[in-house]
Amino acid sequence: MAGNSPCASCKMLRRRCAKDCIFAPYFPSHDPHKFAIVHKIFGASNVSKMLQEIPVHQRADAVSSLVYEASARTRDPVYGCVGVISHLQNQVAQLKMQLAVAQAEMLCIHMQHEPAIPAPESFDRADKSFLLQNNLPQCLNFVSPTSNVIQDSLKSESLLGHHDMVSY
Numbered sequence: 793m794a795g796n797s798p799c800a801s802c803k804m805l806r807r808r809c810a811k812d813c814i815f816a817p818y819f820p821s822h823d824p825h826k827f828a829i830v831h832k833i834f835g836a837s838n839v840s841k842m843l844q845e846i847p848v849h850q851r852a853d854a855v856s857s858l859v860y861e862a863s864a865r866t867r868d869p870v871y872g873c874v875g876v877i878s879h880l881q882n883q884v885a886q887l888k889m890q891l892a893v894a895q896a897e898m899l900c901i902h903m904q905h906e907p908a909i910p911a912p913e914s915f916d917r918a919d920k921s922f923l924l925q926n927n928l929p930q931c932l933n934f935v936s937p938t939s940n941v942i943q944d945s946l947k948s949e950s951l952l953g954h955h956d957m958v959s960y
């Protein structure tokens with residue numbers, strides 16, 4: 793390299809940074825940590841092989857992915873970025889459940905204030921209470937899909953129980 797400092801990879805590996813160095817465009821010398829973490833998890837030669845196998849225009853994205861996966865693996869050596877995905881899926885499931893419960897509550901409140909079917913005048917009190925009882929299962933049906941969500945989130949939690957102790 794004429795006058796230029798070697799890329800972060802070559803600097804760390806203590807080798808000459810060639811003009812066509814495969815790491816140079818993605819691992820600049822001012823960000824040594826980026827290469828250090830990828831090298832630690834995947835190994836420089838594996839990263840080099842991976843980059844050679846993919847088209848040039850996809851290499852920057854591949855490096856971003858490798859850096860992300862390597863840092864996730866450092867934080868969570870067992871699950872890596874799969875742990876992050878599961879954690880987020882768990883959050884989505886919990887929020888969906890909260891939303892469904894809130895919607896069911898709204899529906900029940902709505903039904904209490906405005907009966908869906910206007911009762912004809914000939915209906916006596918017993919018929920009206922029968923109608924209300926018939927409306928109630930609709931409320932419950934609305935809630936029931938959440939039970940799957942609850943089960944799913946319980947499954948994920950038992951699978952990833954340690955995540956409560958891991959901060960993201």
Ligand SMILES: [Zn+2]
Pocket residue numbers: 798799800801802803808809810813814815816
């Ligand atoms: Zn280099």
